[in-house]
Amino acid sequence: MSSTELPDVLAATVAPRPGAVGDAEGEHTHSVTLPGMTLSVRGRPAADAGLPPALYVHGLGGSSRNWSALMPLLQDVVHGEALDLPGFGDSPPPDDGDYSVTGHARAVIRFLEARGRGPVHLVGNSLGGAVTTRVAAVRPDLVRTLTLVSPALPELRVQRTAVPTGLLALPGVAALFTRLTKEWTPEMRVRGVMELCYGDPAKVSPEAFAAAVREMERRLAHPYFWDAMARSARGIVNAYTLGGQHGLWRQAERVLAPTLLVYGGRDQLVSYRMAHKAAAAFRDSRLLTLTEAGHVAMMEFPDAVAAAIRELVADAGELRDPREVRKGGGVSDDRRDPGTSGTRS
Numbered sequence: 108m109s110s111t112e113l114p115d116v117l118a119a120t121v122a123p124r125p126g127a128v129g130d131a132e133g134e135h136t137h138s139v140t141l142p143g144m145t146l147s148v149r150g151r152p153a154a155d156a157g158l159p160p161a162l163y164v165h166g167l168g169g170s171s172r173n174w175s176a177l178m179p180l181l182q183d184v185v186h187g188e189a190l191d192l193p194g195f196g197d198s199p200p201p202d203d204g205d206y207s208v209t210g211h212a213r214a215v216i217r218f219l220e221a222r223g224r225g226p227v228h229l230v231g232n233s234l235g236g237a238v239t240t241r242v243a244a245v246r247p248d249l250v251r252t253l254t255l256v257s258p259a260l261p262e263l264r265v266q267r268t269a270v271p272t273g274l275l276a277l278p279g280v281a282a283l284f285t286r287l288t289k290e291w292t293p294e295m296r297v298r299g300v301m302e303l304c305y306g307d308p309a310k311v312s313p314e315a316f317a318a319a320v321r322e323m324e325r326r327l328a329h330p331y332f333w334d335a336m337a338r339s340a341r342g343i344v345n346a347y348t349l350g351g352q353h354g355l356w357r358q359a360e361r362v363l364a365p366t367l368l369v370y371g372g373r374d375q376l377v378s379y380r381m382a383h384k385a386a387a388a389f390r391d392s393r394l395l396t397l398t399e400a401g402h403v404a405m406m407e408f409p410d411a412v413a414a415a416i417r418e419l420v421a422d423a424g425e426l427r428d429p430r431e432v433r434k435g436g437g438v439s440d441d442r443r444d445p446g447t448s449g450t451r452s
Contacts, residue, residue, distance in 0.1 A: 166233025170196030194335030371400030
């Protein structure tokens, strides 16, 4: 069990560098047909064909594009792919309509089994953090390391700002919201999402904002968009109420893979105070805190998140040359980035 402790004071402030939301240069997408579903997968050429595989899993309402800022920073360390969960991004709904955390975990497991490239370095954000926690718990053979960015794990006291998202789980709320916001432009919707998810939305460049608007327009064109949102939100709420061996905290305790936890001091959806509980639950954990980050640290602070993942991969014995950690800007024990805080296992 890690002895990870939360610092008494949040880490020092540095300006975040939000990544663009949209297609990044060098990316390619393709579809993978699996039993009961078709998944859209985003990747980019690895620096070396022999690099270990990594898989990135987005959060509620997100897509594989959420990883476009992080993936190129790690392409010399891992061969990364990011998938669109069923019903999100460019992936159509699953045949069985199962948007539960278990259903999404099943999609990830089927993809990894079909790829035959495991175990992988698995990375998840928000809903994707809950999904990848379940994958790591039930299929440890598929996971080499686990990185969780603001994972949607059960909270006893949910933040007030997260309540509207949870309300989507209630029957009829998504339809009501659709009617009430029918006059909203894609720009208005994107601005609202960024205000909720980013630590400082003002740091988002005009180019990134425009790309996010195009992405929103594409999502709204899908007739199943709100259904996927509502059912997935319901899946999170249901997962929060599960007890026993199927409870997410109980499953977190079963994870064998070395785990990196990333929490933002300005996160309005997953409380920063949950970092201490998470660090205690995962048996082999380390913690990275980002003072100015919101809910999507991999988009706001891609360099800091990439450096921490490099260390995780290196400590798992999968960097061929330990100097690669320094080359990629890794955070050392005695010389950390001024905008981050964390402790090693």
